[in-house]
Amino acid sequence: MPGAGVLVCSGLRKRYGRRVAVDDVGFEIAAGERYGLLGPNGAGKTTTISMICGLLRRDGGEVSVAGQAVDERATAARAAIGYVPQEIALYPDLTGRENLRFFARLYGLTGRTQDERVDACLELVGLSDRAGERVDKYSGGMQRRLNIAAGLLHDPRLLVLDEPTVGVDPQSRIAILDSIEALGTEGLAVLYTTHYMEEAQRLCDRIGILDERRLVAEGTREELVALVGGEDRVRLSADGDLTALAAALGAVEGITQASAADGRVDLMVLGARRALPRILEAATRAGASVSGVEVVEPDLEAVFLHLTGKALRD
């Protein structure tokens, strides 16, 4: 497969019986680039990276990692990948250091090289002083950080992180994001899946938006926001039947998208500030009692709403 990227994948397809889990997904990640795969739960993010890492058989498409096609040179391709699963994939009855040593040996690291890499990765995730403790004594956040360290041991060309902040407290989340930012970009390509827009915006150079099994858009944050055009996002907090309110507002001139979720209505609006009186008037006519209005500059959530017609959290 041609291509200079560390990861090159195209036409990825996976079916479970008659259900299609991923359909024609493809993207490239260059050396030193952080690529975010953004999408709601069930969009196909984990299935996509499972095919890239060789955990799932593909029903179609091609993958090459560091120039090695995963079908022909599976061992070489896998050796170039550092995989961090969504779950805490560690042995709870072994210490942090024992876990890392074990995974390092699987990648052929031995002797002094192994010790140096283990120490470096423990240092990176801030667990050097707790390395001798059993993992089941660690907090959830510490386990998450060690989970990431285990994927970095062999100095991979491609680091695949599958929603590494799921289920962690805010403080640990910040620590994990700091660790990922501290990785440096010297040749390491990062594939980061998340359904948190802020994480994708903060960490990723380019973002692919995955919805309902397909990649619907990709580009830098700026490129994606440009897709929204002159639209702003307006968020109404209101009481009453919000679904009916969203339907009523969708008919107002200048409103291109309207969706209700989490006790509020999100709107994509052309010229929001001028359109605001019309919006409030229509809401009143629809019998809603508006308690708050927020006008947000276009962001990834707005992009997602614009592309899919629904909020990222749906």
Next chain:
Amino acid sequence: MRIALVIAAKDLRQRLRDRSALVVGVAAPLMLALIISAALGGTGFNSFHATYALYDGDHGPVARSFTAIFRTPQLRRAVRIRTVRSAAEAASLTKHDLAAAFVIPPGFSGSVTAGDPAAIRVIRSRADLIGGQVAVDIAGAFAARVEGSQLAVRSALAAGAPASHADALVARATSAPPVVTLADTAAGGRQLQPASYFGPAMAIFFLFFTVGLGARSLLAERRQATLARLQAAPISARAVLGGKAIASFVLGFTSMLVLVVVSSALLGARWGHPLAVLLLIVAAVLAAMGITTLVVTAAKTEEQAGGYSSAVGVVLALLGGNFIPISSAPAVLRRLTLLTPNGWALRGFTDLGTGARASAIVPSIVALAVFAAVTGGVSVARANRVVRAQ
């Protein structure tokens, strides 16, 4: 091979750290073997011991012939006689600690000599059924000899022997040693000790649980998501399965070996020819690995695997004679034993324990190898599906 050893070393470290291997593989079988051996007595698994009360109200020559039976080499080691002064005392003792009582009524010898009906009364304890039955059998055997001697005496008298010699003829006939005696020994020529039976029996029973720990660790890897890391690593499914198999084998083999040493030292178990014992252990461990892996790979969760393994392990142990000596089971069960690896392994170990030659275990080794090959082949294919990408 290097990666398989790395995975095996990690698995063994985990098993030793959580002490499960130590408990299941050594402590539990040793304790059970100790308890069962102690319950069955330490002086001979197949030997019988009983104490009987004896009231001799006759004191005649035939009564003396009866009491002399208990001084014969066959019964002297097994039966102890307590002579009492009355039939009532004899009956009373059977209500407490004696297995049975013999009551020889006055005039017993005279009746026998005269060819009249005579009876030795056997009073059996309700608490010791076997001891009571043996007492009945002893009296029955004596009665048969008396009947035979009466026939002989009548023949002698008919042939012209003086009637005054009848008493002496009867006494001589009833006290003569039996023409045919039974020698109760095991196949190898040595009595099987309880520890020599229950040592291997418990070791084999728990072997299924010990090697099952290794097989179940594959499901634990899946639950912990560490299997995904192994799948993503540049290693083959064969290396993962090889590592699990090595760890299971080491656990099973070590557990059996420790039990051999400890049961020999503490319980006096005899295991027989060391090399043959080692071969038999290897074959038994491989067969147990094949069966447990087959069972575990049929399960979706560790809990399910634990339930399946326990059920299969207990059924195989029951059929294989791990709890109840299969020699005392009905013929159907004795045949079923040979459908289990437990039965074949135990047969090999008991043969060796009774002093049989090493070649006696060849059928057991072959049978266990067949179990290992068939179940192992199927389970490797199934386990491969667990480890490979789906």
